[in-house]
Amino acid sequence: MKQKFHYATVTEATEKLQEQGFDLNFSLEGNHLKADNEAYPAEDFEIVDLYRYEGVTDPADEATVYALASAAGQKGILVTGYGYSADAQAEDVLKQLHYKYQQKNGEQ
Known part of the structure; x- marks a missing residue:
C-alpha cells in the first residue's frame, strides 16, 4: 500500500x-x-501512514510525521525531528514500528 498523499509541509500533514x-x-x-497526561504502550500501535520531510538547506530541518492507530481505537500523530535517537529505547521503539509497517505493506 503506497501513500495516497504527500503534503507540502509538516504543518499541512498534521492538520x-x-x-x-x-x-x-x-x-x-x-x-x-x-498524550493528554496518558501513557500508551507503543507496541499497541501501528503506523497507518508516514511522511518524511528533508531540509532543503539544513539537515537539522528533517522531520517525520507518523499517523498512528491502535486496535483499541486511539489515533494520533507523532512528529520526530533530526537526531531523535538521543533516547536509545525510543529509537528501538520507532524501529519496531517501522518494521511492522514495512511487513504490513510488503516493503523490504
Missing part, C-alpha cells in the same frame, strides 16, 4: 491527519506514547 481523526498529539518517551 490533514487531524481532520481524519488522528486527534492525539503523541510524544515518545521510552517505550510509551504519551
